[in-house]
Structures are given as structure tokens and as C-alpha cells.
Amino acid sequence: MALQKLTAQEQTDALSKLKEWSLVDGREAIKRTLTFKDFNAAFGFMTRVALYADKADHHPEWFNVYNRVEVTLATHDVQGLSIRDVKLAEFIDEIYKQ
Numbered sequence: 001m002a003l004q005k006l007t008a009q010e011q012t013d014a015l016s017k018l019k020e021w022s023l024v025d026g027r028e029a030i031k032r033t034l035t036f037k038d039f040n041a042a043f044g045f046m047t048r049v050a051l052y053a054d055k056a057d058h059h060p061e062w063f064n065v066y067n068r069v070e071v072t073l074a075t076h077d078v079q080g081l082s083i084r085d086v087k088l089a090e091f092i093d094e095i096y097k098q
């Protein structure tokens, strides 16, 4: 089955679990800002996310300055949010904890 956009209810349920994530104003996307000890830690995190993203063929939009990484997730293919964004957000939360 083709990739589906999350329903409004699925989106609400997903966001209630992804507590650090919020909806982007004026766009069907979610965002989170993460901070690290220094650039090395931030870039190490980005590298791990990049490996996941390439394997999953689902890529973040992100912005990095030194120890800060701002991540935005959306699925261009459905022009909104899909399960792939939820999975990527969960992966990000998981490795950020470690």
C-alpha cells in the first residue's frame, strides 16, 4: 500500500507520545531542538541519524550551529506527516537519551 498521510486523530496520538516535538506553524511538519555538550557530540548524533535516514529513505530537514541541532520532519511524498516521521522522531528521541 502506498504511504498514507496520518489522520488528524493519528497525528494527535503521535504527538501526545512525542512530548518534545511540536507542530510547525503553517505547515504539516513537526520540530524539535536538541542540544549537546559540543559540536563533536552534535555532529556524532547527526551522523547516526543520517545513517538511519539513508537506510529508511526518509531524511530530516535540519539546522546545526555548534552544539544545537534543530530538526524538522515531514513527508514530502504525502505533503504532511506519515508513520515515517513518527519512526524517525522516535529514533531521534531514543539515541538522544543515550
Ligand SMILES: C[C@H](O)[C@H](O)[C@H]1CNC2=NC(N)=NC(=O)C2=N1
Residues within 6 Å of the ligand: 057, 058, 059, 060, 073, 074, 075, 076, 077, 078
Ligand atoms: C525518491 C525518494 O524515495 C523520496 O524522495 C524520499 C526521500 N526522502 C524523503 N524524506 C522525507 N522527509 N520525505 C520524503 O517524502 C522523502 N522521500
